[in-house]
Amino acid sequence: MTTAPPSTSPPAGGGDPPEPLPPRRPAAKAPTRPSHRLRYGLVGVILVASFAFLLVKGLGSALDFYLTADQAVAQQASLGSKTFNLEGTVEPGSIHPTPNGVDFVVASGSTRLEVDNTGSPPQLFEVGIPVIAVGHFSGSTFVSDQILVKHSSNYIAKYPGRVTAPNGTKR
Amino acid sequence: MSPDTTTAHPPAPAVRTSWTVRIVGIVALAATTITVWLGLWVTPPDQVQGDLVRLVYIHPGLAWVALYLAFGLAAAASLLYLWPRTRSLFWDRLAASAVEVGVVFNVCTLISGSIWGRPTWGVWWAWDARLTSTAVLLILFLGYMALRRVPAEPEVRAKRSAFVALFAAVDIPIVHFSVLWWKTLHQGATVLNPNLSPTIHGSMAWTLLLGFVALTLVFVWMLLVRYRIGVLEDWLGVGELDVALRERQAEGATVDEGEAA
Numbered sequence: 001m002t003t004a005p006p007s008t009s010p011p012a013g014g015g016d017p018p019e020p021l022p023p024r025r026p027a028a029k030a031p032t033r034p035s036h037r038l039r040y041g042l043v044g045v046i047l048v049a050s051f052a053f054l055l056v057k058g059l060g061s062a063l064d065f066y067l068t069a070d071q072a073v074a075q076q077a078s079l080g081s082k083t084f085n086l087e088g089t090v091e092p093g094s095i096h097p098t099p100n101g102v103d104f105v106v107a108s109g110s111t112r113l114e115v116d117n118t119g120s121p122p123q124l125f126e127v128g129i130p131v132i133a134v135g136h137f138s139g140s141t142f143v144s145d146q147i148l149v150k151h152s153s154n155y156i157a158k159y160p161g162r163v164t165a166p167n168g169t170k171r
Numbered sequence: 172m173s174p175d176t177t178t179a180h181p182p183a184p185a186v187r188t189s190w191t192v193r194i195v196g197i198v199a200l201a202a203t204t205i206t207v208w209l210g211l212w213v214t215p216p217d218q219v220q221g222d223l224v225r226l227v228y229i230h231p232g233l234a235w236v237a238l239y240l241a242f243g244l245a246a247a248a249s250l251l252y253l254w255p256r257t258r259s260l261f262w263d264r265l266a267a268s269a270v271e272v273g274v275v276f277n278v279c280t281l282i283s284g285s286i287w288g289r290p291t292w293g294v295w296w297a298w299d300a301r302l303t304s305t306a307v308l309l310i311l312f313l314g315y316m317a318l319r320r321v322p323a324e325p326e327v328r329a330k331r332s333a334f335v336a337l338f339a340a341v342d343i344p345i346v347h348f349s350v351l352w353w354k355t356l357h358q359g360a361t362v363l364n365p366n367l368s369p370t371i372h373g374s375m376a377w378t379l380l381l382g383f384v385a386l387t388l389v390f391v392w393m394l395l396v397r398y399r400i401g402v403l404e405d406w407l408g409v410g411e412l413d414v415a416l417r418e419r420q421a422e423g424a425t426v427d428e429g430e431a432a
Contacts (some may be wrong), residue, residue: 037255044334048337048338048341051341052341052344052345063300063303063349063352063353064300064353064354065297065298065299065300065353065354065355065356066354066356068354087354121293122290122291122292122293123290124219124220124223124290124291129219132356146293146294147293148292148293148294148297148356149291149292149293150292150356150358151219151220151291151292151358152219152358152359152370153358153359153360153361153364153370154361154370154371155217155220155224155227155361155370155371155372155375156217156218156372157215157216157217157218157372157373157374157375158215158216158217158218158221159215159216
């Protein structure tokens with residue numbers, strides 16, 4: 001690709017300055033007609049838009065990370081003993097430690113579901129917090145071996161009285 | 172900078188760092204320091220998360236820079252390159268610099284999020300829509316960087332890179348809205364939520380805001396430095412190519428000479 005053009009006469013001497021470089025590229029191509037460009041642009045836009053549309057709508061709920069407790073109970077027959085992620089808010093007063101883990105009840109809408117977890121839950125686990133249990137149905141209880149704690153996007157000071165100034169100084 | 176006429180090289184770009192870059196760097200450093208101080212010592216612990224909340228001053232800011240500033244800028248610059256009336260290699264180099272810095276911030280977003288996720292959620296990683304789409308974004312822009320290393324004429328490379336950047340940018344709104352469109356482990360937006368009413372209060376909000384400003388300044392500084400490196404690289408690259416071509420030519424001439432003798 002970068003070899004010198006075949007020369008008919010050999011160079012006179014070794015000390016000659018190198019020949020000027022050949023142009024690196026052929027002359028620019030004739031510009032595409034605007035109508036063509038517009039058509040390509042439109043095709044591109046349609047492709048990208050349909051890709052996004054497919055990703056959002058086509059995959060739909062397949063991208064959901066969990067089923068809420070009421071959804072899970074409604075679909076219990078089809079779920080069988082399949083493993084899935086169950087979400088619900090921990091009911092007050094329902095947490096009982098067991099020999100190999102913890103028992104509690106999650107609520108979602110008007111549905112209440114007993115969860116029997118093996119292993120200790122994360123440190124933020126407590127009543128009134130939405131959690132995700134990884135496991136499967138066993139009769140009317142949900143048997144799980146992992147708890148994930150969902151936290152909200154609300155941030156509120158633990159001791160609101162201590163911080164009053166908006167500039168971040170503590171009183 | 173004096174014009175250099177003795178070699179094939181075009182004159183070197185200014186070698187010294189400009190004062191703008193230095194001042195941005197110093198301000199970025201100061202803002203980051205104040206954010207760290209406010210975030211670790213001044214702000215209160217959170218009702219639910221306790222001290223773990225302090226990651227909020229860094230993690231969303233990193234994501235903000237990666238997604239919206241860096242990759243958003245790369246997409247805009249790529250569009251401006253493809254638009255015939257604004258076509259210039261300036262936009263191509265800007266997009267390449269923004270992507271590179273954005274990839275660094277994207278990696279930092281994933282790492283800081285993972286560190287936050289382990290104690291709060293209980294896992295380092297979950298395949299929910301937010302986390303997965305963010306990882307896909309990183310892979311897409313790593314692909315962009317790989318594509319740029321494929322040897323090609325600068326204009327050809329610029330054009331194909333611009334198309335890939337625009338394709339990859341489709342994932343940006345998907346990452347942003349993933350927490351609304353699907354059920355995710357990741358929490359929703361605190362500041363840019365649908366009601367646009369930030370659910371963070373007092374000194375925590377101010378520190379969060381300062382964190383965004385600080386990381387934005389760090390991004391601007393890195394972008395300016397990376398852009399300059401790009402200019403110098405291109406300048407060196409052009410010279411190297413000329414040198415290589417001359418060497419090949421000289422080799423060809425020597426061979427011809429040998430055959431003729």
